[in-house]
Amino acid sequence: MFVQSSLVRVMQLKQHLQTIKKENLSVSDYMLKIKTIGDGIRASGQNVDDIELISAALNGLGHEYDPVVVLVSHNIKNMHLQDVQYSLMIHEQRIEQFNHVFQLNFPGLSANVENQRFVSQNDGGFNHSNRNGGNKGKGKWNNQKIYCQLCQKPGHGALFEVL
Template sequence: MANPNSPVSTYINADGKLSSSISSFPLANALPNVMSNWERRTTPTRNHKHVANCETTFDLWKTLEMHFLIDSKARILHLRNLLQTTRKEKLSINDYARKIKEVAGSLTASGVVVNDEELLMYILDGLGTEYDAVVANLTSRSGDVSLQEAQFLLHKHEMR
């Protein structure tokens, strides 16, 4: 038997297929269940600041989605900035490449794909002047250079 207080309703759509939707029912019915986990992880002022005016679950979800979307965009900007500004400095080539790959992995987890060619450009851009000859060699090639091949050549140069 269906729960009359449930926000999910199931129906048969125009194509004759079973569908479901979330209705906008009064927030008072759902707030304790919806907010319990979120409240445990955030401060009360942060919670109420964003959801105080929500009257339905639909309003609540839209508000939370917008809040986290803004946080997500800020994170993406921060990670892109890290890719552009991270320098090798005193790190080994392997540690430096790992650090750049970790940032790229975080970007991918945030929904932004960084392909190998772009990743290689970020790695090459953060090297010091002592790698100028290798960078010139890698960037002047007519064919594509794999990330693994570039890392091998950079490591070989580092060992000299």
């Protein structure tokens, strides 16, 4: 009975490891959850290596961490979980610094976007055929209503006014 419940627990932990997401957690809290799951698997008598834990951690990150994900993915065999955590924490600090500076320089700045939907110009998705010419395969933003908060003109955000 104990062996069966232990096996079920390992399966639950591995499932949790595969589906965990960082979302609004700090990198420290997120990595602590990853480590706790790994420790739980090990405590049940199963082996889990750093590569498996690193892969799970990378899979649960948002797009803002893509530069770190790419770097770690290329070097995953040479990295330890602690190294990945440090890299993610440094990136998290840079994101926070950028957001802080941006908010100081542009308080209340946000693009007023209504119905941003990417559609293809050929109404049928991407068409990679060059027959009949035209702009097939190229997309455009449709029904986009962005208004600059500085000049009040449509079609761009205030960031473009500053740059």
